[in-house]
Amino acid sequence: MPRKILIVDDDAKTRTLLKTYLEKNQYEVRLAHDGASFLAEFERYQDELSLVILDVMLPDTDGFALCGRVRRTSKVPIIMLTASADDTDKIVGLELGADDYLGKPYNPRELLARIKAIHRRTGDVASAPVRFYRFNAFRLDLVERTLSDAQGEPVKLTGLDFQLLKYFLEHPGEVLDRDVLAEETRGRDLGPLDRSLDVQVSRLRQRLNDDATLIKTVRGSGYVFSAEVVAEQA
CATH class of the missing domain: 3.40.50.2300 (Response regulator)
Structure with a gap:
């Protein structure tokens, strides 16, 4: 919310x-x-x-x-x-x-x-922070900054891949504006002809073996992460 x-x-x-x-x-x-x-x-x-x-x-x-x-x-x-x-x-x-x-x-x-x-x-300092996100048999470790597949094998991620995936997992089911995603992952807005975010999303889809059903494109708006996400504390 x-x-x-x-x-x-x-x-x-x-x-x-x-x-x-x-x-x-x-x-x-x-x-x-x-x-x-x-x-x-x-x-x-x-x-x-x-x-x-x-x-x-x-x-x-x-x-x-x-x-x-x-x-x-x-x-x-x-x-x-x-x-x-x-x-x-x-x-x-x-x-x-x-x-x-x-x-x-x-x-x-x-x-x-x-x-x-x-x-x-001013967040709830009494609660333990999230350490892992699980989705579609994957597990993202926020401390180690690693992604594992269903067999526990590591999935290669760049720093930008990690930041983008982390933001998607923090906002599952939300339509995320392209400029918001660029700001969160790159610290800047996109220019009118800048397709770097779309390239980054395409690359992340390849890492996840996703055919655009996990990270869906919302035409004219941005992207939405459609999988169920489970957050786990350390």
Whole structure:
């Protein structure tokens, strides 16, 4: 299930761009345009939210007041955004309970990196991490970075093969956008004529003896990993 993020920003263009970018990266996004609409959305989805993004300057209140309001009832992580270059804003936000702070203008990739870092820090540290993924008689070892077939024989994987397969196994049954896959495996978006990801998927299919029934192409969207996946702890 995608992580749910609530964003409040009074600029409609910014809200739309953020929503599009984060949804492209597999997040569910709720939007608010002022303090009142934010509080309504927060009350409705409070127990489902994994993160809140607060713009400091709003027409009916400010991000600091909303940060304090959130902290009275919730420990949900908070990122604050501001166009001010004054460090005082940053200090006030952090003292009120914000987890991170980003100045405007900012690169959406940096915001995404900070979101991911917060989610890593605030994950369930009590549970043991996943060590193995099993699918179609294969076993991927995340520690050794190896893949074994049904007979226990190693299947050769390059570093890019491993990253791509790991991401598929983490999101079985989800239609994954080509740009998302490229970002996760190569750290960059694809150009309009860039077919490198498709070549990489074709190569991974060969490693798995897959005739495009395991990794299916979704025309106009990307790819979906169709096998049942079982995660196992160490």
